[in-house]
Amino acid sequence: MIRPLTLVALGLTGVVAYGVYHLKHEVLGLEDTLARLNREVEREREAIHVLEAEWAYLNRPAGLQAMADRFLVLQPVGARQIVQIDDIPARRAATPDRWKTVPLPRPKPHLSAFESGAPAGRTP
């Protein structure tokens, strides 16, 4: 004779067994995902590594200097361009109104050549 308690116990066993099976299945799936993600991370890391090497190569100072000479209208900072904070005259209390109507300076000729796309080194 099967008592109700046994029935309940059997039923519970079944439920738990299914639960465990389901859990295991899920874990297997997750493990697959994890392995795949890890592989992807490794691939990305490798790619970053290669890009870092390329970045370092493209940023060689000699190469940058050659390109700066060719395309930029910049020059090394001279000592006269550096001043101490104390050398700057004190700021005026307020900007007079008439200053606000002063027109903006004209664009500098050598800069306009650069902005129109022509290499700076070729301007006459």
Place this chain on the structure above:
Amino acid sequence: MTVERRETQAAPAANGWTGRLKREKAGREAVDVGRVRLLVAGGLFALLFVALGARLVELSLFPGEGERKEPRQIAQSQAARPGERGQITDRNGLLLATNLTTASLFARPRQMIDVEEAIRKLAEALPDLKPDYLRERLSGERNFVWLKRHLTPRQQQAVNALGLPGVGFQADQTRVYPQGALVAHAVGFTDIDNKGLTGAEKYFDAALIGAEYAAPRNVALAIDLRVQHALRDELLRAVETFDALGAAGIVLDIATGEALAMVSLPDFDPQRHARIDGEALFNRVTLGVYEMGSTFKTFTTAMALHYGTVDMRGGYDASAPLRYASFTIKDDHAKNRWLSVPEIYVHSSNIGSARMALDVGLKRHREFLGALGMLEAPRFELPEIGQPLVPKPWREISTITIAFGHGLAVSPLQLASGVAAVAGGGTYVAPTLLKREVDKPIASRRVVSPEVSQQMRQLMRMVVEQGTGKKAGADGYAVGGKTGTAEKVGRGGYQRKALLSSFVGAFPIEEPRYVVLAMIDEPKGNKQTYGFATAGWTAAPVVSRVVTRIAPMLGVAPSELTPAAPARGPVVNVSTGDRRGATF
């Protein structure tokens, strides 16, 4: 149960009944005991399961501290990528040496079906593999042969497209030097199996590879790539301008002894180290030892002031050449009169310096140079370290000649660190190629007093303001230093035409932070220098330009000693082809 008990009490005690009752009673007691035991055991197990469950809940809901720390720690530490040789970087973390994964091509001749076809196809896909070489490799009964190491992805693709049986790829690591020749001597290079052969690659080989219990580490050098480039650029220009054999240069941080830049010319591309001659491999900064000439008078003067044999107001007679045994010591810029100590230094008088050293005495002279690290090879993180050539025995004539920089050969590295000690406050700090860790105390030893160091700075500034080193004066930055023009030893003694011109300077001279040394090997005078090839005309301008370029990078404020020239009118855009001439 109560009913039963009443029955047993009520029933008259018959023999058979009592026996049965006793047995029943014993049985019931046994069952009771069993039940209690079961309960206890069951309770115990239940408790344990509850404990397990609780732990399970704890683990899944509250991840402990210990479990998650590890990955983050690894990411932050200096550990290299697992299974790889460590990287070498400059002080700001810019890559100097790293690895790239490549494919290496191998073949299993036994598995090949048509060897001749394979040879034809491979030679077509990889033109640098000659058919004869392939035939030699693929014939015979070998199981495994390398055909070519480190293929580019394009080459790998080409070979893959052939679809040959018995040919395969093995993932491989190749060492890459993104900076090319820029830091060639400091970094060095490895062989095809990534084993360090020269430079830092060899010196730090163990750390870079790692050992059984130590993971491979990355190495950060003291080199600052920007400073290195500025120094190399200017030295290259000097070599070109003066048609020199080579050049050497170094920038030292005085306080820490770190080598911010170290250049030896001619140099080489470490990626193609198999095809370079020994001359380019030679590191003139650390391995080469030279008689440095007049720059040594810095040490002679500092020594005389240190021991107090003469003071700044004193002087020596330099009216006639100094004769000693068969030697005659003469002055290049002879004044033929009594010279004060500053005059001796500024006009670089050999006679005065020799007399100064003789006054101090042989023993103390040697001791002093020893304290400055001139008499033994410096401890520096490179395998290529030159042993200084010290005269043995040290005679009077040695002291006389060494006073003006002949008879004792040292490496430019030694000279620079010696000058750093004399000019930078009087303490000697051993030079290093490794980036110093912050907060770590730096070992130093006092060589001269701060007062003597201050006097030496004044003298070095005078050389640039009114002496032989006028061309080292950088616009806006106060440089102090000393020129040195040594004649190289050739067949039959010193050669008048083969010079070794050097300038060693410190800046900002009011409170020096950096020492810059430039040395040019056999420069030839040209029109701009009126035919002179001496240090004042060749090496000093290099230092001037290097200082103007690196001072803004290193955060050195322009000096009040040399107010920069005021801007004259609008700044003209100098952009006619060769911009290099416009560097100021």
